[in-house]
Amino acid sequence: MERKQTLLLGLLLLFGGSHGCQIGFKSNKSICVDENECEMTPNMCGNNAMCINTNGSYYCNCENGFRSKTLNFTATTGQCEDENECLGVQSPCPDTLKCINTIGSFECLCPTGYGKKTDKNMECEDIDECKASADLCGTHATCNNSLGSYSCRCDPGYSNYGNNQSKCLEIKCEQFNRESGLEATPMKMKSLLSLLKDACKTLTDPDGDHHKGEVLLENLFTSTNELLSDGDIADGGMLSRFLDAVENSMRLIGPQLREPLTRMETHSTHAEVAVRRGQSRPNGSVSLSTDSALFNTSWETVVGESYPGFAFVALVSYKDLNSSGDSFNKMSRTLQEESGERNITYRLNANVVTAVVSNPETTHLSEPVTLVFKHVQERAESKDMTHTCVYWDETEVAWSGRGCKKAWTNSTHTACSCTHLSSFAVLMALYPVKDTFGLVMITRVGLILSLVCLLLCILTFRFCRSIQGTRNSIHLHLSVCLFIADLVFLCGISSTHNRVACSVVAGLLHFFFLAAFCWMLLEGVQLYRMVVLVFHTTIKHLYMYMLGYGVPLLIVIISAAAYPRGYGTDRHCWLSLKEDFIWSFFAPVCIVIILNCFFFIVTVWKLAEKFSSLNPDLSNLHKIRSFTVAAVAQLCVLGGMWIFGCFLFQEKGTVVLLYLFTILNSLQGALIFFMHCLLSKAVREEYCNLINRLRSRKEKKYSEFSSNQSSNSQQPLRSDQNTGESKI
Known part of the structure; x- marks a missing residue:
């Protein structure tokens, strides 16, 4: 018997786990006792579950209101999740109550607009919201209670x-x-x-149809699209009326939109509107965007101090809206006064946008709003260009920068921070290129040299008999026009302190430079007649004066009558770049250059044919060829100068073009003297004859002086002989 017990104990020690005990047991003084796994490993069964120890093992049970995620819930797998008691076949709540699931349990609540009876916890009764809150509908409405709800009936002249x-x-x-x-x-x-107005009156009618927001929005942007496409926004006053109408329209339409977010786009407009409704005030940030702008603010700013039960925010972008010249001029003066700088040109570089919110008090916002504009022209800021954030001031009828500041900018976008709401835009401030010392010296020295050379040209063409003719008369008047223009330019181009004098200087420059190009055109016509119309080689002086001086005078008179403020600017006494007035000069110049190019091409072609003939008159042909070469060179110099000037007056004029224009403009008199006088054989011969005559006259005077001196030296000897005295 004892041997059997000893053998059994050995087997237990051999196969009984640690210390000879089975799994789930532990040794205690050579005795195997149960091991409590629930105490050894806390949270053994996970959240919302209970661990229950057994003899040699354990198991898990989910708490009330929870169930196992797995079908086979064991001691080592599975978690407990909330059990939705409200999804059962039969609701645990009475029919009059609404079952609301909670974590691990559920609640029986009354539907919206109902409350539990105080004496009976499981029954509901209607809540009279009109009695519970006296100001529920405001002071100008009647509150009507209904089962589970209520409605506000507005007084005449009021609407919700x-x-x-x-x-x-x-x-x-x-x-x-x-x-x-x-x-x-x-x-x-x-x-x-x-x-x-008809839609507004419908709103004030309690029995009217108040669900026309989408239709009104479509009608609004159809009309604005037509207005902008036809260019009916002609001046600052009309722009103010247009922007004010759009803003008031959005305040009328926004609360009537049914969707939380509405977008609408036409050919000329793009809009986005966000709407919130409910008993509780909305909060958090709100962001709207169009194709050209982004608007960021908060619902607290949108709502303001009073929340009537709804709120909206709208952003409208205009693709084809351009402000008039008058409003820009007034805006320029306003911004120049604010910045303390003058001679700055402003241009819109972003689409105009209108930001509207339901808050009626938007003149001084508690926190600024942010607008990010996309540039129409991609251009980074530099020393001669900056971006400015502005809004449309209806009081001043102009753009203004007050209350808005630039947050950041790059070549494609500009962010503006504003403390009020209105219609906004981004302007490019273009600063004038300052005259450097080198440019001033080149201009003055070159013009003085040109004046001297042009004076020599005038004297040559007037008194040189061997070159007299129609073409010589053209050169004479060309030199006179350029001489007067350069003299006026040198003396009066900077007379901006006197507005009247500056306008006169600009008018004289306009006239004489146009006259110079008209005489160049006459030279092209004369060459054409000499080569193509061989038997008609002269032009009547009356016709030449009508074209050379009459046409420029007519252009100047029409230009001055159409836009008198175009003569003279704040920086120079020249034509203004505003309203494209500069084209009153460039357009005739371009026409002259095109016509002369045609005449010269035909002339060169006819000359080539005559040189290829069998019996050419070489003397006349060589003379005409020299005339043509000089005329073509003259056109290249004068025409090319103003071509450089045309590019210079554009927005992206470079320093290289500025120096080329200045050099060619200031040296044109010297170039004409070189081409028409020094390169002319007849003129050189006249110069040589004049020099020889002067030299011979000087030599004659010297010889007469020498002979007089010798006779005077001999006269005393004769008198000495007469007196009987000798010099020796």
Whole structure:
């Protein structure tokens, strides 16, 4: 018996695990006792579960309200998850209550608009919201209770924009009157205002249809698209009326939109509108974007101090809206006063946008809003160009930078931070290129040299008899025009302190430079007649004077009558770049250059044919060829000079073009003297004859002086003889 017990104990020691005990047991003084796994490993079964120890093992049970995620829940696998008691076949709540699941349990609540009876916890009764909150619909409305709900009926002249559970606000439809400014308002804007006024009156009718937001929005942008496409926004006053109409329209339409976010795009406009409704005030940030701008703000800014039960924010972008010259001139003066700088040109470099919110007080916002504009022209800031954030000031009827500042900018976008809401844009401020000392010296020295050379040309063409003729007369008047133009330029180009004198200087420069090109055209006509129309080689002086001086005078008179402020700028006494007035000079110049190019091409072609003939008159042909070469060279010099000037006056004029234009402009008199005088054999011969005559006259005077001196030296000897005295 003892041997059997000893053998059994040995087997237990051999196969019984650690210390000879089985799994789930532990040795305690040579005795195997149960091991409590639930105490050894906390959270053995995971969250929302209980660990229950057994003899030699354990198991897990989910707490009430939870169930196992796995079908086979064992001691080592699976977690417990919430059990939705409300999804059962039969709701645990009575029919009058609504089952709401909670973590590990559920609640029986009354539906919206109902509350539990105080004496009976499991029954609901209707809540009279009108009694619970006296100011639920505002002071200008009647609150009507219904089972589980309520509605606000607005008094006449007030509306909640179809949101029957929102406060009623006063509606002012007079802002859409089409009678004010009737003569200046385009017919399409009158039709739009009439449509909006009818919609506004419908809102004030308690029984009216208040769900026309999408239709009104479509009608609004159809009308604005037509207005912008036809260019009816002609001046600052019309621009103010247009932007004000759009802003008031969005305040009328925004609360009526049913979708939380509405987008609409036409050919000329792009808009995005966000709407929030509910008893609780919305919070957090809100962002709207169009194809050319991004608008960031917060719902707290959108709502303001009073929340009537709805809020909206809208961003409207205009693709084809350009401000008039008057508003830009006034804006330039305003911004120059603010910055303390003058002679700055401003241009829109972003589409104009209008930002509208339901908050009626937007003149001084508690926190600034941010607008990011996409540049129309990609251009990075430099020393001669900066970007400025502006808004449309309806009081000043001009763009202004007050209340807006630039947050950051690059070549493609500019971010603006503003403390008020209105219509905004980004302007490019173009600073004039300052005259350097080198340019001033080149201009003055070159013009003085040109004046001397042109004076020599005038004397040569007037008194040199061997070259007299029609072509010589053309050169004479060309030199006279350039001489007067250069003299006026040298003496009066910087007379900007006197507006009248500056305008006179600009008018004289306009006239004489145009006259110079007209005489160049006459030279081209004369060459054409000499080569092509051989038997008609002269032009009557009356015709030449009519074209050379009459046409420029007519152009100047028409230009001055059309835009008198175009003569003289704040920087130079020359033609203004505004309103494209500079083309009153460049357009005739381009026409002259094109016509002369045609005449010279035909002339060269005819000369080539005559040189290839069998019996050419070489003397006349060589003379005509020299004339043609000189005329072509003259056209290249004068025409090329103003071609450089045309590119220079564009926005991207470079320093290289500036120096080329200055050098050619200041040395044109010297070049004409070189081409028409020094390169002319007849003129050189006249110069040689003149020099020889002067030299011979000087020698004659010297010889007479020498002979007189010798006779005077001999006369005393004769008198000495007469007196009987001798010099010796």
